[in-house]
Amino acid sequence: MARARARNLLALLAGLLLAGGCSSPVAAQNRPVAAHPAPPAAVLIAPVRAPPPAVVGAAAAAPSAPVSRLWQFKRLYDVDYVDVRAIAERFDLKVSWVTAGRIMQLADARGRIRLKFEVRSRDFLADGIRVFMGDSTVFNQGSLYVSRIDVIKAIVPLLSPAEYAGRLPPPPHLIVLDAGHGGADPGTQNLALHLEEKNLTLDVVLRLKKLLEGRGYQVILTRSGDNKLAPLQRPDLEERDEVANRAKADLFLSVHFNHAVPAVTGTETYVMTPQFETSSGGAKDAVVDKAFPGNQQDFANVVLGYHLHRSLLAGLNSVDRGLKRNRYMVLEFPDCPAALVEAAYLSNNTDASRLATPEFRQRVAQALADGIDAYSAALAALHPPLPRPAEIHPAPASSRLHP
Ligand SMILES: [Zn+2]
Numbered sequence: 454m455a456r457a458r459a460r461n462l463l464a465l466l467a468g469l470l471l472a473g474g475c476s477s478p479v480a481a482q483n484r485p486v487a488a489h490p491a492p493p494a495a496v497l498i499a500p501v502r503a504p505p506p507a508v509v510g511a512a513a514a515a516p517s518a519p520v521s522r523l524w525q526f527k528r529l530y531d532v533d534y535v536d537v538r539a540i541a542e543r544f545d546l547k548v549s550w551v552t553a554g555r556i557m558q559l560a561d562a563r564g565r566i567r568l569k570f571e572v573r574s575r576d577f578l579a580d581g582i583r584v585f586m587g588d589s590t591v592f593n594q595g596s597l598y599v600s601r602i603d604v605i606k607a608i609v610p611l612l613s614p615a616e617y618a619g620r621l622p623p624p625p626h627l628i629v630l631d632a633g634h635g636g637a638d639p640g641t642q643n644l645a646l647h648l649e650e651k652n653l654t655l656d657v658v659l660r661l662k663k664l665l666e667g668r669g670y671q672v673i674l675t676r677s678g679d680n681k682l683a684p685l686q687r688p689d690l691e692e693r694d695e696v697a698n699r700a701k702a703d704l705f706l707s708v709h710f711n712h713a714v715p716a717v718t719g720t721e722t723y724v725m726t727p728q729f730e731t732s733s734g735g736a737k738d739a740v741v742d743k744a745f746p747g748n749q750q751d752f753a754n755v756v757l758g759y760h761l762h763r764s765l766l767a768g769l770n771s772v773d774r775g776l777k778r779n780r781y782m783v784l785e786f787p788d789c790p791a792a793l794v795e796a797a798y799l800s801n802n803t804d805a806s807r808l809a810t811p812e813f814r815q816r817v818a819q820a821l822a823d824g825i826d827a828y829s830a831a832l833a834a835l836h837p838p839l840p841r842p843a844e845i846h847p848a849p850a851s852s853r854l855h856p
Pocket residue numbers: 454475476477478633634640641650709710
């Protein structure tokens with residue numbers, strides 16, 4: 454966004470690789486830490502080599518104990534790490550090195566690659582979709598390790614949501630859509646093409662509302678005109694969450710278009726950073742230890758974000774810049790699962806030229822509706838509808854009422 458935080462050249466270069474750009478969703482201040490470097494994921498094909506024997510440390514309880522089955526871990530670089538081979542064993546996947554000591558993949562019995570990790574990377578591929586973690590993977594004693602929180606809060610919810618069935622909500626019915634920015638806050642501006650983010654987000658949200666209502670959802674908008682919800686930024690953003698909370702919404706979706714240097718293109722999707730985790734971008738938040746209301750939905754958030762992101766990539770045929778985590782204010786306070794999408798780059802003239810057309814904005818809305826449907830279907834599979842009383846004790850034919 455045009456009025457983004459001042460960034461030095463290094464941050465801009467890092468942004469090319471890692472960070473999101475639309476800065477309106479105010480994020481907590483970051484402080485740098487000695488984190489593991491996070492190169493972008495690479496996908497290489499190379500001869501498979503069998504991994505070395507397992508080396509796993511002591512068993513202990515997960516800090517948040519989100520699942521009944523616990524993970525063995527070892528402490529590396531002040532982080533609890535789980536051997537990727539333990540994930541493979543639990544979910545009956547076959548481990549192989551794509552590139553020895555560097556890239557490891559896990560495939561199911563049909564040979565479908567479910568997960569792919571690269572050493573010292575903050576992201577991994579989940580069924581081919583790029584997902585960011587809080588910590589980088591590490592290579593240790595012949596195997597590849599991922600942080601225990603990332604196993605619990607990112608990898609397992611995507612690999613096997615049934616593991617978290619008790620912590621995932623039923624399919625959504627009432628959805629709050631938030632058109633980013635508005636009024637005096639234009640968001641990102643593309644001056645050459647005379648485009649403002651606030652107008653594009655509202656147009657897409659209005660299209661999406663129509664699509665969702667046609668599919669049986671109930672939809673509420675945070676704004677339906679060119680306005681903010683409060684004069685100052687923080688109350689404006691808090692009020693957007695409050696619209697969802699007052700309505701007791703089942704899902705909150707904030708729609709944005711991104712900003713970076715002109716060459717950057719693609720799609721990013723954000724969900725709330727889990728407690729104790731680092732937001733995407735390589736720095737620890739000052740509030741890393743704090744649990745926000747949005748963290749109540751960590752498991753559902755990643756499932757929602759994943760399906761939205763996957764659907765946007767397919768629908769827009771865009772570059773996969775990843776499902777990321779950030780403590781954006783609009784993600785901190787919803788009482789329901791929430792996500793923020795940066796569907797395309799308004800700062801990129803190719804993306805912006807597409808966004809200028811109603812046809813492309815309809816495609817964005819269509820992809821988001823399809824993503825919500827996919828999320829809903831994933832939850833429905835975990836929460837099959839209860840049989841109606843008549844299906845348990847069918848009434849005798851003679852007593853049934855005829856129209
Ligand atoms: Zn924005």
